[in-house]
Amino acid sequence: MSGTIDRRGLAVTAGTFVIWGVVPVYWHLLKAVPAMQIMAHRVVWSALLVVGWLLLRDGLGWLRRLVAQPRALPALALSAVLIAFNWGLYIWAVNAGHVVETSLGYFINPLVNVLLGVLVLHERLRRLQWIAVGCAAAGVAWLTWQGGSPPWIALGLAGSFGLYGLVRKLVAVDPVAGLGLESLYLFLPALAWVLWAEAGHGGGFAAGWSLGTDLLLVFGGVVTAVPLIGFAYGVRRIPLSVVGLMQYIAPTLQLLLGVWFFHEPFDAARALGFGAIWLGLAIYAGEGLWRSRQRPA
Template sequence: MSAAPEAPAVDRRGLLVTAGTFVLWGVVPVYWHLLKMVPAMQIMAHRVVWSALLVVAWLMLSNGFGWLRKLAAQPRVLPALALSAVLIAFNWGLYIWAVNAGHVVETSLGYFINPLVNVVLGVLVLHERLRRAQWIAVGCAALGVAWLTLNAGSPPWIALGLAASFGLYGLVRKLVAVDPVAGLGLESLYLFLPSLAYVLWAEAGHGGSFASGWGWGTDLLLVFGGVVTAVPLVGFAYGVRRIPLSVVGLLQYIAPTLQLLLGVWFFHEPFGLDRALGFGAIWLGLALYAGEGLWHSRRRPGA
């Protein structure tokens, strides 16, 4: 019997690209912090404008109008991607505001919660069934959020808003089977004109100072924000097709872990025992869910 062939190099490349994508998402709070003198809505509008130009240019160069005709031939796709565009815009805007308002630790909490929000949406919307250990994992995370709410005096709205918006975004994109980059291109087109209109309105004497007041360094950061937005999304789309989803599920915790470390060590946000207990309950839930999923997959014949 011949020896089993080695894993193809493309798999290792996919692993590196996907891991690198999550590392970029993990350290991106530092980038948005460099733009803290710019109002969050203007950062958001510039982010959409420049990323839309980049993504659509890439699609046009690689496939002409073919990608757009293919999407337009599926009428159900058009309103669904309009909804997903609104959800991702809300997520991006809230994230940028939270980073520059000094809530990096809470943004990390949102992305730690997000996988379990996906589980809850799967149960409520897709009628998926959970095993007992998975329910225990969700319960641990819920206890963690409840503990953080009790100690803060109010729910962690930023974290819950980020987790819910990104979870709903993922649900919409799951229900509509489209190419990831083409879908991002259409979402960008939906957001482009409102964002461009806001940028022009701001520049017409309403607080905008692009190419005049903030300096060329800030202007370049705003333009390059389109690259910071689009490249990781394209990298994720590339990598996720080449490695198992179970590996993607584990790699996704790189980003919020780095965000948490940045929040504590770089931005010097408080992280006392009360917060650590709440995060600990959520981490326990994530560990239980991931561990149970791996164990169950290994038990299945032919897994």
């Protein structure tokens, strides 16, 4: 196997993580809109984009292939609920001033994936992987003690996205086609919420809000769908060990935005908790990279 890396795949994957890293600024521009309405618009417009793209690319072939896998239908319904919860919690947290804690959620997500592998898939961890998980657990325990309660936002984001990844791992479908069916599952409930809000329950699309706000809500579908499609494209073209290291681009940018752009507190006590988690991630990523280089080509 060649040691070269597909440059286009690398660039697309890096761009995907950069978009996910700076997207808090985008949702912050919609701060005047209730989080559930942002979420509903996000689902509606991204569903139209993703399903429209799939229909143009493949007609109804993508849907027929999914329907031919009966096991995939309930699994993707569950993954749709999980990703909707993750998106909704993330948007609410950003606009409620918890960007730093959202970054924590995506820092600990890889180690949550490891624990799910042990508990659900009965995978066995190597010694350094257990040490990495222990460091992350110590960091979360420290942040819980310092804050007086667990970092529920971070744990909710990491847990929901970890479970989402587990479900998608257990059902073998094309990533974009799977996203298309998830979008179909969520479309009608999201559209119903938008219409209910517009019927005198706080909605302002095309009437109460500014044109700029309306356009941002519509373009939120692009902000949602394009990185997911780009990730599905890039991850097939570069080694997973590289993807594993690049995934820390997004929470790193989120943390920097939380501290320097949104001016959220990040004192020494909080930095110590993050430091323990970063140490665990460094051990985990370093061990995985070393193992991948030891394997024969």
